[in-house]
Amino acid sequence: MDNIKEEIRQYILSEFLPGETPANLQDDTLLRTSGVLDSVGTLRVVSFVEERYGIEVEAHEAGVENFDSIAAIAAFVQSKKALA
Amino acid sequence: MRRREDTLSAVHLTDYLAASAARFPERVAASDPDGTTLTYKELNERAGRIAGFLAEQGVCAGDRVGLSLPKSTAALTTVFGIMKSGAAYVPVDWTGPAERIRTILKDCQVRALFLDSSRPELADIAETVIWLGKDKSINSSSSSFTWDFVLEHSSRAMEVAERQPDDLAYILYTSGSTGIPKGVMLTHRNAISYVDWCSSVFAPSENDRFSSHAPFHFDLSILDIYVPIKHGASVHLIPDDLGKSPKDLARFISARQLTVWYSTPAIQSLLAEFGNLDRFDYSQLRLVLFAGEVFPVKQLRRLAASWPHPAYYNLYGPTETNVCTFARIATPVPQERTEPYPIGWPCSHCAALVVDSDGFPVPAGEEGLLYISGPSVFSGYWNRPQESAAVFLDRDGRRWYNTGDVVKQDGHNGFVYVGRRDRMVKRRGYRIELDEIERCLYRHPEIKGAAVVSMSNPESGIRIVSYLASPQNSRPSIIEMKNFCNEHLPSYMNPDVFVFVDSLPRTSTNKVDYQGLIRQLSH
Known part of the structure; x- marks a missing residue:
């Protein structure tokens, strides 16, 4: 789980927050509702977790409830992997 | 280049709705993603009642009425209702920052405002507010009404009697270099001359099913709304959340058997990249139109490979002119092509002029600023006479709009977009x-x-x-x-x-x- 969080953190930092101090991006930092990720950014994160973890994200699952923080994304990925 | 002398097919945009309602009363005019539909008769009657209600509230011809609503059949009805009252509609991004919405609607002094119930903080902008949306706790008072109340209590359907093509139809706000958005004023003539051109090139019929992807505050919506309504076709409304989800959009386009898809290249790129397009059947799709920015060739190639059969068109034009040049794009896109496609030749109702920095026409093949003239060109920015005057050039007895875009003529392919000289x-x-x-x-x-x-x-x-x-x-x-x-x-x-x-x-x-x-x- 920690590993998943760390990989997602690194991806978001490098793609959407170049130059940011990594410690500022906490597990519970809001991503969607705060403007860190816009709709296109979210699609890229979805595509990243699909490829990295071999899961399929349905369109209705890619909303704020699963993609608004690193913790939420990691928990979602974990639950998808458990179902696979 | 000279344009053909145009005659308009209507005086006001609402004439299209009235004519289609008379001709095809029971055909579906518009549908929501959840399957809610409105027939032409229903859309026309409800819009008339909205207009009647606005008139009772003192809204007059020439007034501005705002709407800050998600895309829906109710929002579409509102647009027509406002215009039937003789007022101009001012659509804003309902998800946008409150401060920006307030700035825009205060700037053009809206008399009434249609608001989604999720944004109660915006209620003080206008003296009359009509609420739409899920929150049913809002009660009607002397200045605040629910949509259902309005439809039930409007005493009469109305349509403004005194109409001229040069009446203001809508104001679209675009980013302003002063930090304050500026309102592009478009008249019925501006929109109708453009819609008539669309009729001549795209041959729409009542059997077409159009996408409406762009929000109503975006100028792509003019084609999306008025071309299908003019021809008795149906318009399939796509709200923001669906519009940003390529996988769902792919399913939607197929399930609705859309025949015309119009959006920015950004959305078409997302569809090509993330839409998993090969899952569905798109055999009904006959036209793919794009506008608003340069389409990266790689993404266009990918889209055209997934959707090989429709005809592709690149439509170009700032909000101030509506679409003013266009190019048919031959597909498939050759593997070796890297340069973007041209924006093409002027539409039949427009004329184009390419000039150097001293205002002299440049020879074909050289770069210059593109000026556009014709009946679809806007009348000015709301309440900004100096900025309005600065973008027009009078020449040869015509008024030319400076697009600010640098173009050059590329042989028989028409104009190629080069870039901007400003910020x-x-x-x-x-x-x-x-x-x-x-x-x-x-x-x-x-x-x-x-x-x-x-x-x-x-x-x-x-x-x-x-x-x-x-x-x-x-x-x-x-x-x-x-x-x-x-x-x-x-x-x-x-x-x-x-x-x-x-x-x-x-x-x-x-x-x-x-x-x-x-x-x-x-x-």
């Missing part, structure tokens, strides 16, 4: 004045200086980079700056990259050295 960029089809972003950044208490530049990349498109001058010990985090921009700017204007510096580089005349910053970026 406007386009992203996801939206116009962005980099100065508007800068002015927003200056309002952050820890920011002493801001310089915003853009860089263009054939793969990823435009990226916006903001340089921020701020003392080392009080610099906000980049996440905080993203939050700040998210609160004050529409999402398409938020910078991609923030770079903190001790001070901004200056030229010898003490101006911000933008060229230096751009050079720095490209290294």
